[in-house]
């Protein structure tokens with residue numbers, strides 16, 4: 001039987017054997033035999049068949065859509081052209097169903113989803129709505145389907161004896177239909193031979209219901225066949241060939257037989273009749289499907305010849321000029337409407353609250369200020385919700401726009417800063433995953449910046465470069481998607497070649513671990529004399545004081561992998577650091593990379609990756625290219641940002657490590673305005689956007705000149721070293737202010753993105769279903785909070801009738817929040833974790849972050865970039881896996897969290913007692929109780945950590961004591977103040 005994805009059903013079979021209609025319908029395989037019942041209808045021979053036959057026949061149409069034109073319809077050629085210009089990936093055909101309905105038959109799921117992702121299109125100003133086609137599709141029960149005119153036929157019937165024919169077309173709904181039992185004549189069966197060129201097939205539903213065969217079918221099918229012997233001209237074949245080339249569609253194959261020689265199901269019929277002998281083509285309608293076949297027409301004994309109209313398409317459309325394929329598309333997210341409605345209601349309620357509630361007493365002035373402030377904050381957040389955008393890319397079509405050998409070169413920047421917080425094997429794995437992109441290897445370079453200035457990292461990279469020679473071909477040949485070896489070998493169950501790779505990787509790890517334990521690279525571990533030389537010089541290097549080290553580890557022009565395929569470039573850079581010169585953290589490192597890469601490969605595209613964010617999809621660069629190669633889109637496109645996605649989160653993501661709101665919801669919202677923010681990693685930049693303001697035209701191709709000599713040649717290395725020197729930016733104040741990644745913020749990524757937007761650049765958010773890059777989220781609470789503390793520093797730059805209003809304001813934001821969160825694939829438990837972490841951060845890292853910032857303003861301290869630890873600790877990990885918070889560090893964060901938790905639980909208990917024992921107490925206390933109850937629920941893990949837990953994650957006694965002390969002080973203060 002024909003599989004649903006088959007775009008070339010057996011009707012199109014290219015055999016020259018003579019076949020009867022029945023044979024043609026049955027197809028070549030005996031297994032797919034169709035059960036026909038020979039019968040007669042109204043005295044004529046007929047074939048009765050079951051509804052399942054219809055489904056079988058409809059199988060090749062699983063990717064078929066119906067387009068309904070609401071008012072007027074453009075010419076079918078224009079509609080065809082429209083679809084042709086979409087550059088679909090597979091064959092398709094477009095045909096008429098009736099005056100208002102067009103059918104498009106596609107050949108694969110991709111095209112189908114792509115077209116169906118929009119429900120309304122406009123062609124020449126005519127609105128076209130898309131509907132799914134199914135065998136039951138009924139053109140809205142419009143009566144005209146019953147008497148649909150047959151597809152255009154020309155009266156050129158000169159050849160052949162009868163010269164005329166008819167085709168009886170009938171598709172009906174059983175309701176209201178009068179089947180005539182008397183018309184079925186069993187005796188006529190004998191008259192009907194399957195080969196009989198004149199077949200009338202009729203299926204009368206009521207008959208079949210009587211027979212108990214077709215009870216479920218709502219359809220009556222009446223198929224009349226009247227096709228006879230053939231004759232076809234050379235010219236027609238040519239024409240159909242031409243049509244083939246235009247629509248890339250397999251249409252009816254001509255066969256040399258005397259009788260019915262080909263039947264096709266296809267909507268392409270009316271275009272097809274464009275041939276010179278349209279009399280050859282006849283069609284029937286089967287539930288809106290068109291069966292067409294070719295053959296000369298004989299007259300039917302019972303019917304007068306039908307004089308058919310001239311074909312509409314006597315001239316085939318000329319071949320269309322090649323058009324740019326559609327590489328991406330977008331849509332305003334459906335939730336925008338809900339958001340806007342919510343915005344309206346919410347702002348009205350807020351206004352009401354501010355206007356009426358606060359005019360009652362003068363003492364409520366302070367509350368008014370607080371409410372205005374909160375309302376303002378709320379208002380700022382609404383920008384994210386006004387116009388969220390969804391996007392789709394079609395990297396499969398890229399090859400139609402640009403051959404892969406003409407792809408722009410890509411430089412990947414990977415930053416690392418401390419071998420003990422960012423284990424070198426992990427960093428090397430990330431680099432390997434980028435080296436293994438499905439990208440032309442002569443245009444791909446990976447640069448690693450080591451701010452730790454560590455020989456351990458360089459050693460790991462020497463090892464990784466060797467490993468790459470086998471790893472890259474292994475990934476390519478086995479279609480591996482996870483190309484970070486560390487991630488790949490974590491999932492168990494390797495065999496054969498994979499097992500071999502695993503052994504190699506394990507030995508790499510062992511050697512690096514060995515060096516890590518010693519704390520330096522023992523020369524015994526190194527084989528080649530050149531490598532030995534390099535490590536010998538390493539003696540007096542410290543993190544903050546060392547010369548620049550630039551090492552070309554792989555060079556595309558000379559290094560080949562184990563199969564002889566050229567390898568991409570891999571370059572290790574540790575920029576020069578001197579205590580006297582500011583190094584500007586990650587932004588400084590990225591700028592050094594920007595300059596060094598300029599002297600070496602100078603690729604127009606740059607991808608920045610954190611050392612712990614490995615590639616999870618080797619085609620990610622192609623997705624970014626869908627935007628960069630779209631000439632209409634790219635002149636002011638600065639960056640394409642992928643979201644940060646994470647692996648290894650525990651079930652409820654208790655520390656809210658995935659940041660869906662920031663990385664997905666927020667970015668989608670901004671994408672509808674000027675573009676998403678840059679989040680530092682997984683971000684493809686156009687190099688020129690980091691140097692200048694948006695140009696109006698595309699840059700000329702010689703903008704990115706590269707020297708032709710080897711990267712490892714003296715000349716290039718000298719220039720590179722100059723670019724990596726700590727002195728370079730002296731007297732070049734434009735670096736970090738107008739050029740490159742911007743300084744002055746610990747969240748250089750946000751700041752740089754923001755500055756680029758200010759210059760008029762735009763950005764795009766690319767969020768494919770399969771995460772393009774994956775990272776490890778911090779697994780300890782201290783790390784999670786320190787990270788957010790740094791982020792916060794960087795970002796500086798009531799029971800009365802009003803209850804319901806408050807309740808609405810509180811609940812509706814929470815519900816909206818929840819809906820949005822779940823809509824982007826979040827689970828309810830994860831949402832709970834997210835909002836809990838939000839509260840926890842509000843009382844810990846944001847407070848401390850603010851403090852840091854103020855202290856740095858008045859010159860008391862300078863905030864530093866405290867790296868998030870990527871080291872995995874056994875016990876911590878286990879607790880994390882079990883969804884347990886780890887409070888075991890004596891951190892001031894936890895004191896403030898503990899204090900708030902205690903204050904709230906005590907307030908809640910006292911409030912509850914008050915509410916119960918006092919008359920009217922509940923009325924008075926309701927809101928307070930609800931609020932503190934909410935916080936107590938959220939603080940549950942804190943109480944456990946303080947009082948009940950025995951494991952390693954419990955709160956240190958000192959922290960518990962400090963919290964209790966602090967909260968009792970607060971109570972005293974409150975008591976003193978309020979009484």
Ligand SMILES: O=c1ccn([C@@H]2O[C@H](COP(=O)(O)OP(=O)(O)O[C@H]3O[C@H](CO)[C@@H](O)[C@H](O)[C@H]3O)[C@@H](O)[C@H]2O)c(=O)[nH]1
Nearest residue numbers: 415416417451585586589610611679680681746747867868
């Ligand atoms: O002086 C430095 C400090 C950091 N890094 C690198 O910066 C990256 C991010 O550091 P990490 O400790 O992992 O910070 P996160 O908070 O996890 O990173 C987020 O926040 C940073 C800004 O605060 C952004 O730069 C990152 O892209 C973003 O993922 C890592 O690759 C580091 O090696 C350097 O290269 N040099």
Ligand SMILES: [Mn+2]
Nearest residue numbers: 610612775868
């Ligand atoms: Mn990180």
